[in-house]
Amino acid sequence: MTASNELAVEMKGITKRFPGVLANDNVDLQLKHGEIHALLGENGAGKTTLMNCLYGFLEADEGDIFINGEKVKVTNPNVAIAHGIGMVHQHFMLVPPFTVTENIVLGGEPSKNSMIDYKKARKEVEEISEQYGLQVDPDAKVQDISVGMQQRVEILKALYKGAEILILDEPTAVLTPQEVEELVSIMESLTDEGKSIIFITHKLKEVKAIADRVTVIRSGKWIDTIDTNSATTNELANMMVGREVILELEKEKAQPGEVVLEVEDLYAKNNRDLMALNGASFSVRRGEILGIAGVDGNGQTELTEVLTGLRKKESGTIKFKGREIKKPQTKRLFEEGISHVPEDRQRRGLVMDFSLYENLILGRHDRKPYASKFKMNYKTVKNEARRLIKDFDVRTPNEVVKAKSLSGGNQQKLIIAREFDREPDLLVAAQPTRGIDVGAIEYIHEKLVEQRNNNKAILLLSLELDEILSLSDRIAVIYEGEIVDILDVEDATEEKLGLMMAGAESEEVEGGNDVGR
Amino acid sequence: MKKWKEEMTLVDKDISEKKANYLKSMKIFDYIIPILSVVAGLLVGAIFMKIIGADPIEAYKVLWSSSFGSMRGFSEMLVNTIPLIFTGLAVAFGFRIGLFNIGGDGQFLIAYLASAYIGFLFQLPMYFHLPLAVLAGILAGGVWGGFAGYLKATLGVHEVITTIMMNYIALYFVGYMASGPLKAQGGLPATPKIFDSAKLPRLMTGLRLHWGIFLAIGAAILIYYILWKTPLGYEVRATGQNSDAAEFGGINVAKNLMLAMFISGALAGLAGTSQALGLEYRAYQPFGFIGYGFTGIAVALVGKSHPLGVVLGALLFGVLARGAMMMQSMVGVPKEVVQIIQASIIIFVASEYIFKYLVRKWRERKGDVIDAS
DSSP: OOOOTTEEEEEEEEEEEETTEEEEEEEEEEEETTOEEEEEOOTTSSHHHHHHHHHTSSOOSEEEEEETTEEOOOOSHHHHHHTTEEEEOSSOOOOTTSBHHHHHHTTSOOEETTEEOHHHHHHHHHHHHHHTTOOOOTTSBGGGSOHHHHHHHHHHHHHHTTOSEEEEESTTTTOOHHHHHHHHHHHHHHHHTTOEEEEEEOOHHHHHHHOSEEEEEETTEEEEEEEGGGSOHHHHHHHHHSSOOOOSOOOOOOOOOSEEEEEEEEEEEOTTSSEEEEEEEEEEETTOEEEEEOOTTSSHHHHHHHHTTSSOOSEEEEEETTEEOSSOOHHHHHHHTEEEEOSOIIIIIOOTTSBHHHHTTTTSTTSTTTEETTEEOHHHHHHHHHHHHHHTTOOOSOSSSBGGGSOHHHHHHHHHHHHHHTOOSEEEEESTTTTOOHHHHHHHHHHHHHHHHTTOEEEEEESOHHHHHHHOSEEEEEETTEEEEEEEGGGOOHHHHHHHHTTOOHHHHHHHHHHHO | OHHHHHHHHHHHHHHHHHHHHHHHHHHHHHHHHHHHHHHHHHHHHHHHHHHTTOOHHHHHHHHHHHHHSSHHHHHHHHHHHHHHHHHHHHHHHHHHHTOOOOTHHHHHHHHHHHHHHHHHHOOOOHHHHHHHHHHHHHHHHHHHHHHHHHHHHHHOOOHHHHHHHHHHHHHHHHHHHHHTTTOOSSSSSBOOOOOGGGSOOBSSTTOOOBTHHHHHHHHHHHHHHHHHHSHHHHHHHHHHHOHHHHHHTTOOHHHHHHHHHHHHHHHHHHHHHHIIIIIISSOBOOSSOOOHHHHHHHHHHHTTTOHHHHHHHHHHHHHHHHHHHHHHHHHOOOTHHHHHHHHHHHHHHHTHHHHHHHHHHHHHHTTOOOOOO
16 A cells, blocks of 8 residues: 555554564554544553654654655654644743743744844734634743643644644643643644644543544554544543553442541742632541642642642641641641642652652651661661552562653652551642553552541542542532532532632532523 | 553563663763763873973873872872862762852861861860861851851852852951961961861871871761761752752751751861861961862762762872872973863863763664653
8 A cells, every 4th residue: 555645644564662662563653634633542652652753753663654645754853844744742842931922933033134033923923823723922921821822832833833744742731621622622723724633642531522533552552543433432441551441430438537637718829929829718537538629720739738838828727637737847747647649740759860769768768767867777768668669569670760760650659659658647639640541540549549448538639520520529629729619529510510610609500500401 | 451460560660671771871971981081181181292292101100100109299199189088078068969069168268277276276185186176177167158058048049159259258367367366476477386286197207198088088988978878868869859859758958958068068178177287287378269179179070979989089189289290390291281181071071961962862873762751
């Protein structure tokens, strides 16, 4: 079969070897003109490797790449760009103090008398942003705009360079539900304009909602390419993971005990010195999971940090196990029995250049049996580390390797191991499954429920509504730093929560539904 | 399902093993690069000698024999090395917590004066007087460095600025004291001589090498122990690698910054102490910085901020300093050439990143590297 012209991209028999590992094993991918094509697979399945071969970051060991029917040897990204391929990375590559316009034209600035012609640049940016319906403020600095907006800038950057084929690497990972919807309509308008899109994801719902066709790869192997309409979410999950996946979590009804954490009228500022928590009040009991649902940036980060002593509160009271904590200090809270799974595992949760065993004692590194006043007891530490690695199924050659050599899911398991092992009375889990593979997600969910059944109190903060709904016993919705309402999970629906996340009280939501009926 | 899980475990393990192996195999360059840099630095020096018409082989023979050819030469070389071990350790310890202590020269001078002061102030039994004089230097250097740490921890003032400023304060303060209030009778702008009971004894009669060498090696062992065997060292390294994670782990970052700057300052101070108690037996009015603090930066870089590396780096710079004079007098190679060698070594060590990048690219071509991002 020869490459036909109706294909924007055809990758045939791509094989990429790393010693001992076949990252891509004879993978095929066909992208039609004007289609949205999902590349589905778990973390580490080889999606990014495949796209890096297409974009020229890596060179395939075997296989051919055709772009618009022409065989191309993509040796570096410049070749890809010259052939109209643009890539939007998961981690944005923008210069924060530069304006939107400056970022978009970077590398191809229009010039006049050997000076950058900002007027022209600005006009061009406005033109393409209008053409594709991607609203941006050309004069805003990138550091001041939202993540969703930054992503649009990234897309515009690719379009500005003349991209006809766009690769979006996990584009929804950093977005709020609303921003995801906006992104979907942007993607649709792009394909209306004749662009073709490959988007990398491991989220099944998105595949169904966004893509026309989907290519599934697993452990580096091509599994299938199908129309998204022809498979159910469950079938896609099975293809991706290679076994039955339990999408619904089974758990018995909670048996909540006494109140462990009581928060009243809590106020705190964010990093920009603006009030981010505006009188939040709630309580968590033993043996239950309280989920905090909300759109990103409504005070979740600040709430987590205040409760774990990493941020000062302005006012309000925090009672833990019946006693008021006047000045929350991380170390004391640790010792009192609060564990914390931080939302940013690489920045907060781990010292990436430390070994696993060193990471596993962070926070109790100066306590028996790990240390006495002037001596670390690394023998005990290593023994404990081996036990935890085994108990929590952290996949690693040994306990001596650095944390940065683990995959994201295993890094998260490492943190979970450390935080659960301390037998806390309260566990604050912020985004515990962000960006990790299905296997690790299942595992962490099971562990959270297990902790609950062991009569621990759990405060779960997540941007994934599905996660909140399947894990929580009660759900508190946070909006602009206030708890709008707290619902029992039986009374909560995605719709209702969605409205409350936009600030509506639950009675209003009920009322609204009545009118609808 | 069981089987699937096992398979995944294998793949997962395999990948992290590859990554770990890669990181491990790159670690060897931590040792190779300093050695290569020294060789390359000597080559650059040889080129310069050729250009000015000197014989590099002869010169390097002299360089070698000046330090290793005689007991006296060996002793003088070690005398050069002692302060560099201290200031090298000072900078290295700062690096470990993410601080750049450029104030070694100021801490040196303050401790130099403090130790000399205790040394001439009163006469005491040696087992009491000498430790007291050393302690005075440790405290003086520590406080001088610790103050910069205090400013950093409480007000966020960058330690590079404060330590540079404090170098000059120390320079003029010590100059004023040595030529004014603490000046000895007579024409010399210096403090009175210290009592014998405060002197660091010499190892052998006729040689200048003194007990400071044991202090220096002891300090290197102590710093190694602190960094890798104590909770304090754990906290220092965690803070240096990722202060956000350290904070998350309940580590008091501000306290550790101050403490680390105190220790760093105390180490640099010990260089001044050994100068006063081991060599000069008094504090002279300084007419500029000797530069041990700055050379300490180079020593820490070459030594990769590891105590053993620092000792070796200090030896290297000690040999070069000793050889500089002999090469000038015996083969007519100006001593500036040695500075060129020193500078090239530092440049080569500092360009490690470029070297590692090239190796990485090369291995990626070979398909040897798992996307190590």
